[in-house]
Amino acid sequence: MPRPHVLLSAAVSIDGHLDDASPDRLLLSNAEDFDRVDALRADSDAILVGGGTLRADDPRLLVNSPERRAVRVAAGRPAYPLKVTLSASGALAPGLKFWHTGGAKLVYTTDAAAPALRTTLAGAPGTEVVALGGAVPLGAVLDDLGARGVRRLMVEGGGSVHTRFLAEGLADELHLAVAPLLVGQADAPRFLSPAAYPGGPTRRMRLLGAHTVGDVVLLRYAPKESPDDHQ
Secondary structure (H helix, E strand, O other): OOOOOEEEEEEOOOEEEEEOOOOOOOOOOOHHHHHHHHHHOOOOEEEEEEEHHHHHOOOOOOOOOOHHHHHHOOOOOOOOOOEEEEEOOOOOOOOOOOHOOOEEEEEOOOOOOOOHHHHHHOOOOOEEEEEOOOOOOOOHHHHHHOOOOOOOOEEEOHHHHHHHHHOOOOOOOEEEEEEOOOOOOOOOOEOOOOOOOHHHHHHHEEEEEEEOOOOEEEEEEEOOOOHHHHH
């Protein structure tokens, strides 16, 4: 089965941070941009975040608009996209909102962590734990999602997950919302970490578009393509 189309979505400060170093979540987007993200979720078959993001932010990852959920149902799709997370350690608390909101959930983990995680999440409705061997390779995750009929996968972080998708050349689109903020804290989480990205620092991605969403600038890139590919 074909792998899903992978769209990375992130909001960052001007200096490249996903959040500040405080215990409270820094809201980088505005109401208009949150609605844009909600529309992207509604258009996706699955939404993926890393285990670290679940532990740090406790997101629900829902389509918030009743109208968009109704359109999905009318088209024969579930009201909510499949929710997916990755955790090599399996250290995911059963009380997280992720497990108790929305529809079906998938957790990809290791063979070693899977048995305990299945016990931990026994009370989480609609949750399946999938063991992928001694690690959680992204290629295997995409293969399994494709076999389940997922055609569009939206990846919402965190930074280590975005880094892996880009470093392994697995992202088809990148949507980067740049907020007019400067975090300036050395220990604040960054959008990307150092990695051996395809093509190195001289390779330019193809820009698909740029426009303002309130006071946020949305940049859309095709990570697998270069401008020269279309000359």
